[in-house]
Amino acid sequence: MKIFANKDIKQFFLSIAVVMVIFLLISELSVYVLYKELSLPLLLLFLLMTGSVLVICFWYFNRQHGIMESAVTQIDSFLAGDTDARIDCDSEGELYRLFHSVNTLAAVLNAHAANESREKEFLKNTISDISHQLKTPLAALNIYNGLLQGEAEELPTIKEFATLSEQELDRIEMLVQNLLKITKLDAGSIVIEKAVENVSDMMNDIELHFAYRAKQEQKEIVLSGSDSISLLCDRDWMIEAIDNIVKNALDHTHKGDSVHIEWRQFASVVQITIKDNGSGIHPEDLHHIFKRFYRSRFSKDTQGIGLGLPLAKAIIEAHNGTIEVDSELGVGTTFVINFLIPTKL
Known part of the structure; x- marks a missing residue:
């Protein structure tokens, strides 16, 4: 009994x-x-x-x-x-007092959930509005800056400042776009439309995206993996996530360094590994690199905005995946991403 x-x-x-x-x-x-x-x-x-x-x-x-x-x-x-x-608590006694408290707690949780939902919706709409409002002046500034660069061919000082201005405008535009994406993910307003995608094709697209930059910086992107491995995912969002991790790797490597992207399939997991032989991450920072706007006191990177890795993590988790990082100063950094294969669960 x-x-x-x-x-x-x-x-x-x-x-x-x-x-x-x-x-x-x-x-x-x-x-x-x-x-x-x-x-x-x-x-x-x-x-x-x-x-x-x-x-x-x-x-x-x-x-x-x-x-x-x-x-x-x-x-x-x-x-x-x-x-x-709700729990029936119409009778009297200590047990029913407990039930009444549980019902009260449930009501409070509902209220908090409703408030959080409203706050997320407000935040999403606010950032969306700000982002759209910023697009017009940013576009205008980019045009003005381009005209200024064209007129400053014989004025090296002005041309130098115009180039720096272009870099800062690009940073602002990237910040706006990443803020908009990560806020929409938080608010659940983005639908992840999954389909069976070839991992090799996606990694080739990523390599192609960074090919020019890698050549300019004399770095190498090396791909390694089977052409037959597939993954149930939203192709655009998955490429966005891996893009951010590869960009982070390129940001922290030097001339002659390499970034290796490898994908493998195990019994129930598809694993993607991004490994570089760059400067590495300080042990103090390892537990914070996925926090938004986190800036390491040891980092010499003055260009990063601290949203790339948090956005990548949010996208990966939206696909029910996990991401782990291992790093050693002066040796390099490895990001390991795992996705469960639904049919093998």
């Missing part, structure tokens, strides 16, 4: 039985000492009383067990997403 799965209840019933037996033995012994014979009526009376007490206790605990099971069912329903699930 389910109620006897509770060790305390089992000991309670055992204690009652032991006490009744002891009282019965003492009573029969007393009768025997006084009258030199045992009393059958006394034995029957004790057995009847013991049985009655045990039955009443069993009924009570079984009823309490039923009430608790009903409460657990309602709590499980709430945790499963039924925000209207």
Whole structure:
């Protein structure tokens, strides 16, 4: 019986039985000492009383067990997403006071969830509005800056400042775009449309994206993996995530260094590894690199905006994947991304 799965209840019933037996033995012994014979009526009376007490206790605990099971069912329903699930607490007693507190907690959680949802929606709309408002002046500034560069061919100082201005405008545009993407992911307003994609094709697209930069900086991007491995994912978003990690690797490598992108398939996992032999990450920073706008006090990078890796992590987790990082100063950094294969679960 389910109620006897509770060790305390089992000991309670055992204690009652032991006490009744002891009282019965003492009573029969007393009768025997006084009258030199045992009393059958006394034995029957004790057995009847013991049985009655045990039955009443069993009924009570079984009823309490039923009430608790009903409460657990309602709590499980709430945790499963039924925000209207509540425990019946119309009766009086300590147990029903507890149920009332649980119902109050559920109502408070619902209120917090509703507030959080409204705040996320407000944040998404606000950042979206700001981003769209910034696009027009940014486009205009880029045009003006381009015209300034064209007119400053014979003025090296002005041309230098115009080039620096272009770099800063590019940074602002990247910040705006990444803020918009990561906010939409947070708010759940982006639908990840998954399809079976060839991993090799996606990695080749990424290599092509960075080919010019790698050539200019005299760095090498090396691809390694089977052409037959596929992944259930949103191609555009997955390329966005890997792009950000590869860009981070290129940002922290030097002339002659290389970035290796490798993909493998195991029994139930597709694994993508991005490894570089660059400057590495300080141990103090390893637990913080996925935090938004995090700036290391050891980093010499003055161009980064601290959103690339958090965005990559958000996209990977939206695909039910995991990302881990291992790094050694002066040796390099390795990012390992794992995706479970649904058909192998």
